[in-house]
Amino acid sequence: MKSTILAGALLAFATATSVHAQAIKLADVAELSGGGATVGTNWKNGIDLAIEEINAKGGVLGRKLEVTHADSQSNPGVARAQVQKALDAEPYVLLGPGYSGSVKVTAPLAAEAGIAQIMGGEAAELTQGGNKFLFRTSFGQQSSMPKVAKYIHDDMKAKSVAVVWVNNDFGRGGRDVVVKDLDRLGSKVVADLSTEAGQADFAADVGKIKAANPDAVFVYLNEEESARILKELKRQGVTAPLMGETTLIGQKVIELAGDAAKGARGHVGLTTDAPVDLIKAFRDKFAKKYNYVPDHNGLKGYLAVYMVKATTDKMGKVDSKAFADNLHGLTIKAADEPGILMDVTFSDTGDIDRQSFLVEVIEGKQVVKQVLPKVK
Amino acid sequence: MSNLFDLVVAGLATGAIYALVAVGFTLLWQTSQTINFAQGEFVMLPAFLMLAAMHAGAPFWLAIILGILLSMLLLGLAFKMLLVDPMMRHGVLPLAIATMALAIGLKEAVKQFFSAEASPFPSIVPTGDVSILGHAISLQSIGVLVLAILAVFGLTALLNRTSLGHQMQAAAQNPTVARIIGVPVERMILLTFLINAFLVALASLLITPIYLAKFTSGEVLGQAAFIAAIVGGFNQVRGAIAGGLLIGVLDNLAAAYVSTQYRAAVPMLFLIAVILFRPQGLLGRAEERTV
Numbered sequence: 001m002k003s004t005i006l007a008g009a010l011l012a013f014a015t016a017t018s019v020h021a022q023a024i025k026l027a028d029v030a031e032l033s034g035g036g037a038t039v040g041t042n043w044k045n046g047i048d049l050a051i052e053e054i055n056a057k058g059g060v061l062g063r064k065l066e067v068t069h070a071d072s073q074s075n076p077g078v079a080r081a082q083v084q085k086a087l088d089a090e091p092y093v094l095l096g097p098g099y100s101g102s103v104k105v106t107a108p109l110a111a112e113a114g115i116a117q118i119m120g121g122e123a124a125e126l127t128q129g130g131n132k133f134l135f136r137t138s139f140g141q142q143s144s145m146p147k148v149a150k151y152i153h154d155d156m157k158a159k160s161v162a163v164v165w166v167n168n169d170f171g172r173g174g175r176d177v178v179v180k181d182l183d184r185l186g187s188k189v190v191a192d193l194s195t196e197a198g199q200a201d202f203a204a205d206v207g208k209i210k211a212a213n214p215d216a217v218f219v220y221l222n223e224e225e226s227a228r229i230l231k232e233l234k235r236q237g238v239t240a241p242l243m244g245e246t247t248l249i250g251q252k253v254i255e256l257a258g259d260a261a262k263g264a265r266g267h268v269g270l271t272t273d274a275p276v277d278l279i280k281a282f283r284d285k286f287a288k289k290y291n292y293v294p295d296h297n298g299l300k301g302y303l304a305v306y307m308v309k310a311t312t313d314k315m316g317k318v319d320s321k322a323f324a325d326n327l328h329g330l331t332i333k334a335a336d337e338p339g340i341l342m343d344v345t346f347s348d349t350g351d352i353d354r355q356s357f358l359v360e361v362i363e364g365k366q367v368v369k370q371v372l373p374k375v376k
Numbered sequence: 377m378s379n380l381f382d383l384v385v386a387g388l389a390t391g392a393i394y395a396l397v398a399v400g401f402t403l404l405w406q407t408s409q410t411i412n413f414a415q416g417e418f419v420m421l422p423a424f425l426m427l428a429a430m431h432a433g434a435p436f437w438l439a440i441i442l443g444i445l446l447s448m449l450l451l452g453l454a455f456k457m458l459l460v461d462p463m464m465r466h467g468v469l470p471l472a473i474a475t476m477a478l479a480i481g482l483k484e485a486v487k488q489f490f491s492a493e494a495s496p497f498p499s500i501v502p503t504g505d506v507s508i509l510g511h512a513i514s515l516q517s518i519g520v521l522v523l524a525i526l527a528v529f530g531l532t533a534l535l536n537r538t539s540l541g542h543q544m545q546a547a548a549q550n551p552t553v554a555r556i557i558g559v560p561v562e563r564m565i566l567l568t569f570l571i572n573a574f575l576v577a578l579a580s581l582l583i584t585p586i587y588l589a590k591f592t593s594g595e596v597l598g599q600a601a602f603i604a605a606i607v608g609g610f611n612q613v614r615g616a617i618a619g620g621l622l623i624g625v626l627d628n629l630a631a632a633y634v635s636t637q638y639r640a641a642v643p644m645l646f647l648i649a650v651i652l653f654r655p656q657g658l659l660g661r662a663e664e665r666t667v
Contacts, residue, residue, distance in 0.1 A: 034592075037492035167637065195636055200587040200596050203386035204631030204639070211379040224494045224588060231586060235514040236382065237505050256496045256588055259503070 027086035034074025046301025123173035149181030158216035162191035227256035306339035391624020392524030397601035398616035400572035414479035416598020422580035452573030499585035609660020
């Protein structure tokens with residue numbers, strides 16, 4: 001009897017081990033708590049939705065995808081420890097983090113391990129250091145900020161601009177590019193205000209904006225801080241038009257800021273309100289599963305997994321060491337892989353080229369005003 | 377100059393909320409030698425109680441009432457009976473450490489049961505501006521300032537002009553003598569805990585529409601109110617009020633005229649200066665205890 005039980009247990013163990021070995025393991029490190037919780041939660045949910053879809057259709061090359069989620073607590077130090085732990089488990093691909101500061105300190109670890117890292121950071125410098133294993137899911141600031149500066153100068157006709165930015169890698173990177181471009185175009189920066197991540201009170205910053213009396217205000221903060229400054233701008237009666245890049249007009253910001261977000265404009269590389277059928281279908285699936293409308297971070301997480309699928313399908317094998325080489329220079333067409341949502345091309349530096357959008361918040365929603373085409 | 381006026385008004389509005397929270401610090405210290413390091417989290421929690429009531433279908437006005445009542449029950453009665461009373465016999469320091477643990481517990485519980493993400497919170501004060509001396513001042517700033525000042529004046533009137541207030545003062549100054557003359561000291565102490573819970577719930581109602589409802593939102597408030605209480609005078613309610621308003625204005629002026637990065641350092645430097653040169657606080661008196 002004992003030997004029968006033992007044999008059964010061994011068989012069960014062997015079966016489980018075999019199934020486990022067949023699964024393709026992904027590791028995700030994201031901002032699931034702390035200041036970036038909105039970012040990380042959307043990113044994680046996007047990943048889970050994509051994996052559920054792919055596995056329901058038979059997986060990748062016949063193998064299921066599995067993911068482990070770890071919380072960086074929106075802290076670069078914690079992110080580094082979590083990424084090291086994740087890499088020790090030898091994942092196929094590393095997903096995340098979303099914050100540029102966390103990406104900056106974790107990218108060398110993934111590169112050293114030879115594991116491709118698909119992340120959500122947007123700081124310009126991330127892909128300018130020659131890292132051959134780092135890939136974006138959205139535009140870097142060097143791609144998006146010139147479009148923002150051009151819109152402020154040409155369309156908003158702003159001769160003077162107040163720039164408010166968050167004092168971290170993300171904010172500094174964006175500020176440096178946009179200020180340089182505004183200066184080049186002839187729009188004068190009359191207030192250059194740094195704020196702190198997690199800042200709760202923006203009364204003084206908005207007071208400075210009021211005193212500068214600019215033609216337009218460019219706001220480049222993380223989501224929760226964006227909502228707080230929008231409320232404070234409204235509270236203090238600032239009427240200058242507001243321009244941002246992605247975070248200012250994100251769905252969560254609109255929800256948090258309420259009426260204060262009305263009329264805010266921004267450039268977005270990804271939006272669930274884009275006039276693209278595949279994105280609308282994604283939005284509906286996401287909302288049905290999680291009971292809320294995702295922001296661009298949900299799209300980023302979803303796309304990250306489909307980048308893994310499309311690249312692996314192209315290789316015809318699961319090879320983590322060859323993954324990065326194959327993703328460089330790859331163009332993935334939505335007609336071939338609907339999960340990629342829009343045609344996209346990856347450069348040799350891991351940057352992306354894709355169409356983008358100029359949006360305005362009208363009646364609590366992002367409304368796309370212009371579609372900017374793919375560059376190449 | 378116009379900017380300075382706006383900054384002072386906005387600072388006073390924030391400072392009035394710090395004052396509400398700081399008054400709670402002094403009340404608990406005076407009557408039960410409790411230094412409540414969870415005071416910031418006490419401000420964070422009522423907003424979530426009100427949000428929970430609204431999610432359950434209650435209208436905003438009912439959610440406010442339920443939130444305040446539940447706060448008085450949890451942060452007043454239960455806090456005193458389940459944490460302060462058992463820990464008090466071990467001394468002030470173990471109790472202070474226990475409140476630190478409580479702060480962590482409250483934050484993690486809210487994160488677990490609600491979300492780590494921020495949530496919007498409705499404002500009881502309408503948006504819009506009024507013109508005062510030629511300056512456009514937001515109704516929200518004025519509303520917050522007026523409500524907080526009314527609450528503080530109401531509390532001061534209770535303490536100084538009613539028999540109940542005199543009994544509370546007696547219980548704080550000399551509990552032994554107060555007992556001899558028939559003051560129900562234990563009941564008076566419980567009352568201060570309930571008043572503190574009411575004040576933090578009110579502060580929560582006023583500040584959360586601006587700061588958003590988030591499990592970490594009490595950290596900044598708790599620290600600012602603690603500094604305000606020490607700067608003003610930990611043994612005087614009027615000191616806590618003055619300290620709150622002063623720190624609110626100082627914080628805003630520091631952010632505007634010194635640096636946003638170092639704004640948090642300026643009140644700290646001020647705190648150090650007060651401790652060095654006037655340790656009893658600006659309005660406190662040495663070796664005196666009174667509510």
